Amino acid sequence: MAKAKKSIFFCQNCGHEESKWLGQCPMCKEWNTFVEEKTAPAKSGAVKAVREAEVVSLSSVSTNEDERVRTGIRELDRVLGGGIVQGSLVLVGGDPGIGKSTLLLQVCQRLSDMDKKILYISGEESLRQIKLRANRMGEFKDTLSLLCETNLDIIRGVIEQYKPQMAVIDSIQTMYSEEVASAPGSVSQVRESTNVLMQLAKGMNISVFIVGHVTKEGTVAGPRVLEHMVDTVLYFEGDRHASYRILRGVKNRFGSTNEIGVFEMQKRGLAEVENPSEFMLSGKPEHASGSVVACAMEGTRPMLMEIQALVCRSSFGMPRRTAAGLDYNRVNLLMAVLEKRLGLPLSNYDAYVNIAGGIRLSEPAADLGIVMAIASSYKNKPVAEDTIVFGEVGLSGEIRAVTMPEQRVAEAKKLGYKTCIIPEVSLKAVGKEPGIEVIGVKSVNQAINYLV
Secondary structure (H helix, E strand, O other), X not given: OOOOOEEEEEEOOOOOEEOOOOOEOOOOOOEOOEEEEEEOOOOOOOOOOOOOOOOOOHHHOOOOHHHEEOOOOHHHHHHHOOOEEOOOEEEEEEOOOOOHHHHHHHHHHHHHHOOOOEEEEEOOOOHHHHHHHHHHHOXXXXXXXXXXXXXXXXXXXXXXXXOOOEEEEEOHHHOEOOOOOOOOOOHXXXXXXXXXXXXXXXXXXXXXXXXXXXXXXXXXXXXXXXXXXXXEEEEEEOOOOOOEEEEEEEEEOOOOOOOEEEEEEEOOEXXXXXXXXXXXXXXXXXXXXXXXXXXEEEOOEEEEEEEEEEEEEOOOOOOOEEEEOOOHHHHHHHHHHHHHHOOOOHHXXXXXXXXXXXXXXXXXXXXXXXXXXXXXXXXXXXXXXXXEEOOEEOOOOEEEXXXXXXXXXXXXXXXXXXXXXXXXXXXXXXXXXXXXEEEEEOEHHHHHHHHO
């Protein structure tokens, strides 16, 4: 008689296995993450293949700069650390309709123009749908080949026979292996599919891009072990109804994980935004209270952005506080500093703080900009148009140093700003910068007395 299929419970967060359902995962401590899946019994008479492993010394391994392939899209190359590393496995995640498939098809277009052999494998769209999207982008060379298939065994055979230099899998949740007795998109299928693609990428020295769906929490669907298996994890951020997109590197074995790339969705696809600061500040109101320009660092790139605040007297017993693009608790903390150290009675006022453009900011260097915007709106006095601020605010009201102040001041000077308010301890690192007045402040009180 055939053996009955055994049930195994997998944690969707970390991939931990258990023989029975548990409310909390003993590994990652997350609740209600176990799902049941059927596993097929092992084939009888299976013989393990034994092969000799070759041990080499570290000094005998050679590395060449030619192993990176530039895509021609500078924003993507920046996030990847200088280009695509041959034999790497890259995971691209993001909300539906954000532009993941569009970006990868543009990468295929640029690489095909360089006479690279590309294979685009789609499990969600037909050949006609891919062709319609490609027509909007322009002409493609014949070095780009398409395959609509979800069976991983067939895909593996095609890749081994076609031997492309780059392959795109769109998406990993639609792929399935006949050796795994579960539905496509399940924990077992996603893990097995990624493992097969990883072996192909490393064994044949093929660069593989994987498109991953995201959950309502914003993480890639499937087990967290998926992110551990790949070399690079890229996330597309931004509202799909807005024109801009931000590509952020969350994990990168071949480069920095703090870099971002900024794109704008246009009719012909995603266009690079070479000056994100100017893009984020477009439409800034003139002589309006509660509007302050701050500078944040995204990796090695300084970005100027507008912080807006609206403070008005509350009509309720409990004042309302709203933070869009900023940490809500951080805004409450800074308002408490203003009330304690400067005596502003903000406990009777509603406060709405926003980062213009919809970008999300978590760097402490924006603290001084938030404080200045709230104080400007409360006093109804606008901050000078040619002034930017940055600095971390402590609980005693002191202004603390931030990283890379010289790059921030240089970015402000490039965009035509005349005054820059920075922490006093950072003056030595910046030095004298011709064309812009750099002013150091020790406390929030000193900064507000100067600006407002």
